[in-house]
Structure formats: C-alpha cells, structure tokens
Amino acid sequence: MNQTLVAENVVKKYSSHLALDKVSISVPEGCIFGLLGPNGAGKTTLIRIINQITAPDEGTVYINGEKLSAKHIAQIGYLPEERGLYKKMAVGEQALYLCQLKGMKKADAFRELKKWFEKFEIENWWNKKVEELSKGMQQKVQFITTILHKPKLLIFDEPFSGFDPINANLLKQEILELKKNGSTIIFSTHNMSSVEEICDYIALINKSKKILDGEVNAIRRDYAPDIYEVQYSGYFNKMIATLTSDYKILDVKEFEGGSKMSIELLNKEMTNNDIISRLTNFGNIESFQKALPSMNDIFIRVVNNTNAEQAQAQN
Amino acid sequence: MQNKRKHKTKDMSKIGLIIGREYKTRVRKKSFIVMTLLGPILFAALMVAPAILMRLEDDDFKNIAVIDETGMFDQYSLKNTKSINFDFVSDKYFRGNYYDVSEAKADLKDSEHFALLYIPINAMSSNNGSVQLFSYQQPNMGLKMHISNGIEKKAEELKLSKKAEELEISQKEIDNILMVANTSINVITTTMNDDGTEKESSTTVAMIIGYLCGFLIYMFIFMYGSMVMNGVIEEKSNRIVEVIVSSVKPFQLMLGKIIGVALVGITQFVLWVMLTLGIVSVTYAVMQKDLSPAELNPQTQIMGSSLTDTTDVNTDDMAKFSEITQAMDSVNYVGLLLMFLFYFVGGYLLYAGMFAIAGSAVDNETDTQQFTLPITVPLILGIFVMLSAINNPDGSLAYWFSIIPFTSPIVMMVRIPFGVPFTDIIISMALLVVTFIAITWLAAKIYRVGILMYGKKTNYKELWKWLKYKN
Numbered sequence: 176m177n178q179t180l181v182a183e184n185v186v187k188k189y190s191s192h193l194a195l196d197k198v199s200i201s202v203p204e205g206c207i208f209g210l211l212g213p214n215g216a217g218k219t220t221l222i223r224i225i226n227q228i229t230a231p232d233e234g235t236v237y238i239n240g241e242k243l244s245a246k247h248i249a250q251i252g253y254l255p256e257e258r259g260l261y262k263k264m265a266v267g268e269q270a271l272y273l274c275q276l277k278g279m280k281k282a283d284a285f286r287e288l289k290k291w292f293e294k295f296e297i298e299n300w301w302n303k304k305v306e307e308l309s310k311g312m313q314q315k316v317q318f319i320t321t322i323l324h325k326p327k328l329l330i331f332d333e334p335f336s337g338f339d340p341i342n343a344n345l346l347k348q349e350i351l352e353l354k355k356n357g358s359t360i361i362f363s364t365h366n367m368s369s370v371e372e373i374c375d376y377i378a379l380i381n382k383s384k385k386i387l388d389g390e391v392n393a394i395r396r397d398y399a400p401d402i403y404e405v406q407y408s409g410y411f412n413k414m415i416a417t418l419t420s421d422y423k424i425l426d427v428k429e430f431e432g433g434s435k436m437s438i439e440l441l442n443k444e445m446t447n448n449d450i451i452s453r454l455t456n457f458g459n460i461e462s463f464q465k466a467l468p469s470m471n472d473i474f475i476r477v478v479n480n481t482n483a484e485q486a487q488a489q490n
Numbered sequence: 491m492q493n494k495r496k497h498k499t500k501d502m503s504k505i506g507l508i509i510g511r512e513y514k515t516r517v518r519k520k521s522f523i524v525m526t527l528l529g530p531i532l533f534a535a536l537m538v539a540p541a542i543l544m545r546l547e548d549d550d551f552k553n554i555a556v557i558d559e560t561g562m563f564d565q566y567s568l569k570n571t572k573s574i575n576f577d578f579v580s581d582k583y584f585r586g587n588y589y590d591v592s593e594a595k596a597d598l599k600d601s602e603h604f605a606l607l608y609i610p611i612n613a614m615s616s617n618n619g620s621v622q623l624f625s626y627q628q629p630n631m632g633l634k635m636h637i638s639n640g641i642e643k644k645a646e647e648l649k650l651s652k653k654a655e656e657l658e659i660s661q662k663e664i665d666n667i668l669m670v671a672n673t674s675i676n677v678i679t680t681t682m683n684d685d686g687t688e689k690e691s692s693t694t695v696a697m698i699i700g701y702l703c704g705f706l707i708y709m710f711i712f713m714y715g716s717m718v719m720n721g722v723i724e725e726k727s728n729r730i731v732e733v734i735v736s737s738v739k740p741f742q743l744m745l746g747k748i749i750g751v752a753l754v755g756i757t758q759f760v761l762w763v764m765l766t767l768g769i770v771s772v773t774y775a776v777m778q779k780d781l782s783p784a785e786l787n788p789q790t791q792i793m794g795s796s797l798t799d800t801t802d803v804n805t806d807d808m809a810k811f812s813e814i815t816q817a818m819d820s821v822n823y824v825g826l827l828l829m830f831l832f833y834f835v836g837g838y839l840l841y842a843g844m845f846a847i848a849g850s851a852v853d854n855e856t857d858t859q860q861f862t863l864p865i866t867v868p869l870i871l872g873i874f875v876m877l878s879a880i881n882n883p884d885g886s887l888a889y890w891f892s893i894i895p896f897t898s899p900i901v902m903m904v905r906i907p908f909g910v911p912f913t914d915i916i917i918s919m920a921l922l923v924v925t926f927i928a929i930t931w932l933a934a935k936i937y938r939v940g941i942l943m944y945g946k947k948t949n950y951k952e953l954w955k956w957l958k959y960k961n
Binding site: 189190223226227228245248251253254255257258259260261262263264272273275276277278317320 | 725728729736942958
C-alpha cells in the first residue's frame with residue numbers, strides 16, 4: 176500500500192525541552208489516521224512540522240515518497256486546534272482569500288465555495304461578517320475552507336471541539352465521505368470513542384516519544400486480556416463446575432431464557448475452539464466473543480505504564 | 491531550477507494577496523475614511539481660517555467715537571473706510587477745562603459706537619506717545635493699525651512742518667529729503683549648492699516646513715506602526731494565524747502586512763495633500779470672487795488674503811510678505827516630497843518590524859506596554875532632538891541624530907529644508923535601509939515563534955530564546 180505520509184526519526188528541540196524524540200509514523204493512503212496523546216505530548220509540534228510551519232531539527236518527512244517541500248502546501252488541508260477567522264471580514268470574501276492563499280485560482284475557489292455553501296445551506300452567510308456568526312457556524316466555514324482545494328492529505332487537530340452533537344455528526348459524515356473519495360486523513364483528538372468509530376490506524380505519542388502505533392483493531396486485539404463474553408441458554412450450574420480449573424468467571428448476568436457471562440482464561444494453552452467445544456456440552460451458545468478493550472482503556476494503560484517506567488528509570 | 495523559479499513567483503503572488511487584504515480591509519474601514527476626509531478639512535481650516543476671520547471682521551462696520559484733546563484730528567487725518575467710521579464727539583464731553591472721558595466710557599455701552607478712541611493732549615509730544623482705545627470687544631489688528639498709522643502720520647507731519655518752519659525750508663523740500671532718506675533693508679538669505687546653483691531661502695519658512703515634516707513623520711510612524719502591531723494581535727487573538735501560516739511562511743505574512751499598511755499610509759498622505767490643496771484653492775477662489783480687484787494683489791493671491799486689509803497695506807509688512815512667498819517659492823517641493831516619502835517609508839519600515847515583534851509577543855493589546863517602550867523612547871528622543879535641531883540644523887547634535895537610523899527620519903527631515911550636504915543624506919539613507927533590513931530579519935525570527943504562542947506571559951528573556959530557535 177502507498178504511504179501518503181512518512182515521518183522518519185523526527186526530532187524537534189526547543190531550548191528548554193525536547194518536543195519530539197525520534198518519532199516515526201507512516202500513514203497509508205486512503206485511511207483515517209488517529210494521532211493520539213495527552214496534552215503537551217508533541218502532537219501539535221508534529222502536525223506543524225508536516226504543515227511546514229516549523230522545521231524538524233533531525234529526521235525527514237516524505238509526502239507520497241517525496242521529501243516535504245513548499246509545493247506540498249497546496250496538497251495539504253489543515254484545520255488547527257487553535258483556529259479562527261478574521262472577525263470583521265465578510266464570510267465569502269474571507270473564504271476566497273484563504274483558498275487563494277492555498278494556491279487556488281479565484282474563479283475556481285468561487286465556484287467551489289458556492290457549491291459547498293449550497294450543500295451546507297449557508298448561501299445567505301456569504302456577505303455576513305464573521306462576528307455575526309455563532310461559533311459552530313464559524314467552524315463550518317473553516318471546515319469548508321480547509322477542504323476546498325481538494326487536498327490529498329487532510330489534517331484535523333481536535334476537529335470536534337466546539338461543535339454541538341448534531342454538527343459534530345455532520346462533520347464526522349463529511350470526514351468519512353472524504354475518505355471514501357480517496358483523501359488521507361490525519362486526525363488528532365482526545366475523544367477516544369470517535370477514534371474507535373472512524374480511525375483505521377493510530378499512533379500514540381507520550382512525552383515526545385511514540386509509544387504505540389498500528390491498525391486500530393489489531394491494537395485492540397493485542398491489548399485484549401484473555402477475557403471472553405459468552406451468551407447462551409442452557410445448564411448454567413454444571414458449566415461452572417467444569418470450568419473453574421481452567422477459567423475464572425468474572426461476571427454473570429442472568430435473564431429470561433439464558434445468561435451472559437465474562438470468563439477469564441487461566442490455562443494459557445487453550446484456544447478459542449477448545450473453549451467453545453467445552454461450552455457446547457452445557458448449552459446453546461448464542462454469541463461468543465473476545466472482549467476488546469476500548470481505545471480509552473488502552474490509552475490510559477499505555478500512557479500510565481510508560482510514565483511509570485520512566486519514573487522508575489529515573490530513580 | 492525552473493521549479494524553484496515557479497515557487498518564487500507563487501510566493502510573490504501570495505505576498506500580493508496578503509498585501510491586498512491588508513490594504514483593502516483598512517482602506518474600507520470607516521475610521522480610515524473619516525480620518526482621510528477630516529484631516530484635510532482640519533488642515534485647510536488652519537490655513538484658511540485667519541483669512542476668513544479677517545474678512546468677517548472687515549465686513550463688520552465699526553463706528554468709533556473719538557475724543558481728541560489735541561484738536562488736531564479730523565476726517566482727513568483719521569480717514570473713514572468702508573468698515574470704519576470715526577465719529578468726533580469731543581464737543582459733547584467738553585466740560586470747560588477738561589474732557590470727561592469717564593462719562594464717555596460710561597455712555598459707550600448703550601451707544602452705537604463700537605469703541606471709544608481717546609487721544610490725550612500729550613499723545614504726540616514725545617516720540618513714543620500713546621492713545622487709548624476702549625471697547626467691549628477685542629478690536630482687531632486692522633483697526634489698531636489703521637488708527638496708529640493715521641496718528642503717526644499726522645504726528646510726523648506736525649513735527650516735520652514745525653521743523654521746516656524752524657529751518658525755514660518749504661514742505662516740498664522736506665518731502666524731497668524724506669524720499670531720498672527713505673530706506674528699507676530686506677535680508678535675503680541665499681543658500682548655495684555645491685554645483686554652483688543658488689536659491690533664495692528663508693530660515694523661518696525652512697523652520698516651519700522642517701518642523702511640520704518631522705512631526706508628520708513621527709505621527710505617521712506611530713499611527714501606522716501601531717496598525718501593524720494591532721493587526722498582528724488581531725490575527726493572534728482571532729486564532730486565524732495558524733491557518734494562514736499553513737499556507738504561507740510567517741515572514742510572508744509579516745512582510746505582506748507591513749507593506750499593506752505602508753500603502754495605506756501613503757494613500758492617506760497623498761489624499762491628504764491633494765484634498766487639502768483642493769479645499770484651500772477652492773476656498774480662496776470663492777473668497778477672491780467676493781473681493782474687488784483693487785483689494786487683490788498677486789502676493790495675497792498666493793498666500794491667502796490674510797493681509798487684504800481694507801486699510802492701506804503697510805509697506806514693511808508687504809516686504810516681509812513678499813520675502814516669505816519668495817522663500818516658499820524657492821523651496822524645492824518635489825525634492826522635499828520625495829525625501830519625505832523616503833524617510834516616512836524608511837522610518838516606518840524600521841519601526842514596523844519592532845511593532846510586529848511587540849504584537850507577536852502578546853495575546854492582547856493591554857500587554858503591549860513593556861514591548862512598545864523601546865519603540866517609543868527613540869521616537870520621542872527624535873522629537874526632542876528635532877526641537878533643538880531646528881535652531882541649529884548644522885550642529886553636531888542634529889548631525890549625529892540625523893545619521894542614527896532610529897531618529898534620522900525625524901531629525902533629517904528638519905535639516906533638509908535648511909540644506910544638507912549630499913554625503914550626509916546618502917550616509918543617513920544607507921544606514922536607514924541597512925538597519926530596517928536587519929530589524930525586519932530579526933523581527934521575522936521572533937515573530938514566527940511568537941504568533942504561535944498562546945496564553946503565555948512573555949518577557950525579553952523569552953524573546954531572546956525565540957530569536958535563537960532554529961526555523
């Protein structure tokens with residue numbers, strides 16, 4: 176698969192601290208890539224490097240295999256976390272200006288803008304001053320100006336902050352639509368549930384270092400403990416008697432006609448099929464699945480672990 | 491290679507876009523339009539007002555009561571004019587052996603007289619006599635001059651004819667002697683240029699022009715410099731700056747803003763000059779239509795009718811006046827204007843970078859004070875040096891401060907109307923250009939870090955750190 180963006184061993188030092196310490200990420204074409212990490216971890220610095228707002232001290236960034244250069248500015252769309260518009264300027268004029276700065280011709284920008292304004296049903300905002308719009312409305316305008324020049328790579332830094340649930344959902348649909356149309360999207364957020372929903376890949380940065388990356392589902396499987404959730408109808412008590420040596424039952428919920436339980440695997444040599452074949456003796460299995468941890472759990476676990484390790488190393 | 495050139499032109503067109511936005515949004519602002527229109531009206535008013543006031547006063551008919559203890563005056567020695575009438579009331583207040591001036595004064599309030607002129611008996615006995623004019627309103631200069639001229643003339647006549655009697659010569663001979671002796675000396679200052687050309691000049695005119703230019707530059711640097719600073723703060727506090735620097739380099743953004751604001755300044759200046767000239771000439775044209783041709787003369791047409799007194803124009807004043815107009819004609823206005831534009835733009839560019847630093851270092855306008863201090867101090871110093879340099883434009887103080895780039899735009903503009911050696915101007919200009927390039931370079935380094943720092947209290951130590959950041 177083509178890699179839209181590759182960052183290799185990127186280092187960025189500020190006088191008092193190291194913002195990025197040999198961070199490497201690789202973003203496959205056409206995916207949604209989540210860039211995660213606690214506040215101050217270095218996400219924004221990395222994003223600024225990709226946008227050429229600042230340059231790395233060491234390391235290289237490639238876009239579609241080419242070394243990052245000025246011409247790539249027109250191929251990237253960036254919605255920063257700290258974002259805003261000129262308050263005293265009219266919406267349409269301002270949108271035109273921002274798109275022209277990205278290298279679009281005025282006429283093209285005008286035509287495309289009209290299309291998007293119609294799509295979002297905001298044509299009557301064109302001559303309004305930005306200060307007359309609500310914050311959510313301003314975010315819509317910003318979103319349009321970010322994607323209007325049809326960039327191959329889109330970078331959204333905390334895109335959902337400031338949106339109400341309805342508009343946030345609209346935005347999510349648009350992001351998925353962009354992906355469908357072939358854009359690659361880097362997406363930085365604290366909102367872990369949105370990561371599970373829309374991200375294909377993630378990288379987790381903590382204290383200037385990348386501590387985890389990969390495909391979302393693979394990561395969730397890797398971090399899953401040996402816990403399975405079984406729903407069945409049948410002889411419950413007998414099952415408990417046979418299982419206790421190899422399993423530990425964590426939780427049982429009974430309901431009419433059956434029950435659901437979580438079991439933790441104690442005998443590491445057993446496979447899923449072994450478990451299922453044992454269970455079928457006692458009842459009718461309705462569903463069986465490995466309990467996947469939420470991204471939120473993984474995030475907290477990994478960050479806490481590395482912090483603890485670091486603390487230990489320092490002692 | 492070709493690719494690189496293509497990017498260069500793209501960069502330039504982006505700076506063009508930024509300049510365009512900065513220019514358009516400011517020029518369309520209400521405050522700009524109001525300032526641009528009000529300025530010339532104010533300037534024109536300052537230039538035209540004295541003439542208008544004079545005319546208004548002249549139109550006002552004044553009846554003057556006269557108590558003449560000497561008995562020497564009549565309507566021939568104190569001539570009536572279109573607006574001044576002398577009413578001799580001496581008889582009315584004669585009380586046998588004295589004139590009752592206090593009663594006359596008491597009567598003045600309810601009479602049709604504008605003022606009471608009291609000529610005491612000893613008014614002409616010495617060479618420095620005086621008469622008194624009582625009125626409820628301040629009498630204008632024209633009236634005072636008309637009275638003193640009339641009385642002086644009469645006194646001179648009396649003394650001369652008395653002397654003529656003593657010497658036993660005729661009045662005609664006296665007149666002859668006076669004509670021969672009458673001398674008027676006019677000091678015409680002429681400055682010489684190295685290339686051998688000469689021109690007449692006037693120190694007064696040079697002082698006024700120099701002062702005006704220096705002060706305008708000071709004002710413009712402050713006005714447009716703070717416009718740059720506020721623009722930077724606006725972008726930072728609106729949080730639009732990060733969106734923009736993902737499309738253009740921070741340096742382009744800063745340069746575009748500085749150039750855009752400079753164009754706003756130049757536009758305003760040019761409009762001011764044009765509108766002021768327009769208003770002044772239209773006003774004079776209208777006023778001159780009202781005046782009879784006899785009251786006009788070429789000098790007053792140029793300078794405004796401040797001396798179109800209905801009385802005879804004093805010859806001394808006339809001479810001084812023509813000297814000023816000559817001197818004003820002798821000033822090289824095109825050269826002065828070009829110099830002004832150079833020092834305005836140069837000085838502005840020098841300080842604009844510093845204003846941009848101040849704007850990038852803070853989150854809102856209230857925090858700018860500590861960073862604007864190093865900008866304000868040299869500018870105010872420039873004004874102080876200018877005030878002293880105006881009296882001694884070739885002194886070493888004026889020389890050095892017109893060479894040092896931080897004060898040169900103000901101080902040099904004061905020296906230029908007096909004539910400055912070519913080498914001084916070249917050194918001063920070259921230093922100004924070099925310094926503003928250096929400051930802009932420095933500013934760019936601090937600016938690009940500062941604009942992306944939110945919610946952090948900054949100090950000079952922090953700025954120094956930013957300066958050392960790599961890219």
